[in-house]
Amino acid sequence: DAGITQSPRHKVTETGTPVTLRCHQTENHRYMYWYRQDPGHGLRLIHYSYGVKDTDKGEVSDGYSVSRSKTEDFLLTLESATSSQTSVYFCAIKEGYGSPLHFGNGTRLTVT
């Protein structure tokens, strides 16, 4: 299994509170991604990173920010959580261009 750890695995929070999800990898891969999975929408890209301090927006980036200060950690922050951000969040990593993508086990976030 690819060395990817997501934390927390489950979280319940209230509308308006800030939330940070963490993805940690032990593979020294260059690329890291955050996806959300919702019924009827498959997996949608939120943000991704192609190196330390290098990030770019995905298709559903509004309301989310990311940071990557070290190769091994990619943080996803919801500045002010809303009920529409209730979802399962997956982190994924990729070694480089032209390599397979591997997923973490996901974080289930519920915003009440």
Add this chain to the structure above:
Amino acid sequence: GIQVEQSPPDLILQEGANSTLRCNFSDSVNNLQWFHQNPWGQLINLFYIPSGTKQNGRLSATTVATERYSLLYISSSQTTDSGVYFCAPETSGSRLTFGEGTQLTVNP
């Protein structure tokens, strides 16, 4: 952005049957990957296949990039094959866009 369509959306098989899942995409891609999401929610990479055909046991995949489609073949299906199968073409910048998946149920 690129549009990805998977078919069929749902598929129910008896154990031992064969099946073909299809993935159509709207733009040129650098490569394409197939994933299986098991009933516990884990996403497993099945194939990295920019073009041509690859085989892994009872599964094989073919991508025809010039015609913008990929096929996943499952032979002699088993109950453990149940889950959702996703394709994800990769475009410039190493962005992968996922289809909505095919929900496969294999009955004993």
